Amino acid sequence: MRRILxxxxxFLLTALLLPMLFSCGARRFEEYSFEYFxxxxxxxxxxxxxxxxxxxxxxxxxxxxxxxxxxxxxxxYDGVVNLATLNSHAGKGALxxxxxxxxxxxxxxxMYTLTGGKTNIAxxxxxxxxxxxREAGLDKPxxxxxxxxxxxxxxxxxxxxxxxxxxxxxxxxxITDKAVQIDVGxxxxxxxxxxxxxxxxxxxxxxxxxxxxxxxxxxxxxxEGEPFIAGIENPDSEDYIETVxxxxxxxxxxxxxxxxxxxxxxxxxxxxxxxxLMPKNEFKSVSVIAEHSGMADALSTALFVMxxxxxxxxxxxxxxVEALWLTANGEIIKSGAFSDYT
Ligand code: AMP
Ligand code: MG
Numbered sequence: 001m002r003r004i005l006x007x008x009x010x011f012l013l014t015a016l017l018l019p020m021l022f023s024c025g026a027r028r029f030e031e032y033s034f035e036y037f038x039x040x041x042x043x044x045x046x047x048x049x050x051x052x053x054x055x056x057x058x059x060x061x062x063x064x065x066x067x068x069x070x071x072x073x074x075x076x077y078d079g080v081v082n083l084a085t086l087n088s089h090a091g092k093g094a095l096x097x098x099x100x101x102x103x104x105x106x107x108x109x110x111m112y113t114l115t116g117g118k119t120n121i122a123x124x125x126x127x128x129x130x131x132x133x134r135e136a137g138l139d140k141p142x143x144x145x146x147x148x149x150x151x152x153x154x155x156x157x158x159x160x161x162x163x164x165x166x167x168x169x170x171x172x173x174x175i176t177d178k179a180v181q182i183d184v185g186x187x188x189x190x191x192x193x194x195x196x197x198x199x200x201x202x203x204x205x206x207x208x209x210x211x212x213x214x215x216x217x218x219x220x221x222x223x224e225g226e227p228f229i230a231g232i233e234n235p236d237s238e239d240y241i242e243t244v245x246x247x248x249x250x251x252x253x254x255x256x257x258x259x260x261x262x263x264x265x266x267x268x269x270x271x272x273x274x275x276x277l278m279p280k281n282e283f284k285s286v287s288v289i290a291e292h293s294g295m296a297d298a299l300s301t302a303l304f305v306m307x308x309x310x311x312x313x314x315x316x317x318x319x320x321v322e323a324l325w326l327t328a329n330g331e332i333i334k335s336g337a338f339s340d341y342t
Pocket of ligand 1 (some may be wrong): 127253273300
């Protein structure tokens with residue numbers, strides 16, 4: 001069972017720093033939920049009436065609920081063919097799935113290409129070994145163990161992204177290797193937040209910020225040319241290492257402090273380098289700004305397992321993307337135009 005993640009301080013920042021009113025008369029409203037993606041969702045909106053906010057917010061929550069169920073790899077739901085269903089169908093032929101699954105998997109394949117395979121949703125078999133060791137280690141810290149090299153290597157032989165075959169004409173997906181498993185932990189939440197943000201845009205909303213466990217996406221601006229402000233957590237204290245101005249953009253952070261367990265006094269976190277099959281320890285966190293929250297999510301995970309030079313080159317090659325790295329020794333490194341957002 002997944003654990004409830006710690007509530008990020010970003011919520012407090014958005015709650016405390018945003019003024020109660022802005023000049024054109026719109027009021028600030030906020031709603032929370034703990035139902036989706038095992039974390040806290042906060043929707044903040046500037047609206048002329050509470051009724052409009054409630055309507056928009058209900059639409060956001062409905063989308064998050066739907067995607068949460070579809071993208072769940074741990075649990076099935078009555079009447080829903082989701083990623084858990086698809087994983088259990090590996091090696092058994094094509095399965096008809098919801099278009100929203102097709103869209104996510106197609107996007108994830110694009111992100112695989114963009115990140116040179118660093119964010120790989122076909123790593124499920126490797127990631128589930130780490131997941132199980134972590135869960136067992138958190139339940140019984142005294143007997144916490146690391147995965148063995150052998151089991152990791154055996155699983156790593158079944159992580160080929162091409163084993164996930166998407167047929168958009170028939171709306172089916174086939175996992176051609178029965179040992180390949182999909183894990184969208186690196187991208188699903190960001191993608192779902194993007195879809196919720198687009199629904200708000202479709203509804204004409206202009207002053208909203210959606211925050212799902214620190215995966216932040218601004219729709220429009222706070223008001224009158226004023227951006228929303230989101231904070232990047234300092235894992236070692238209560239303050240922020242940086243605040244970022246967001247207008248129609250997303251901020252997503254991957255951090256070694258977000259989910260980990262301890263074996264013989266050493267912490268092992270949840271972001272796995274596909275080459276070493278181990279957590280990479282160069283950074284404490286990597287934060288990405290991008291227009292598309294799914295891209296920000298995919299890139300934050302990829303940059304976490306890339307060397308700084310490789311990561312920098314990737315970020316500089318994609319227009320509209322900026323990143324901030326907090327290194328293991330506490331140094332802050334920013335991409336070229338990151339400061340445009342601070
Ligand atoms: P994030 O917090 O977005 O960096 O995502 C971390 C989650 O993504 C982990 O809990 C795993 O479920 C999954 N994950 C870890 N490493 C990778 C990787 N290299 N590629 C794809 N997914 C990963
Ligand atoms: Mg990610």
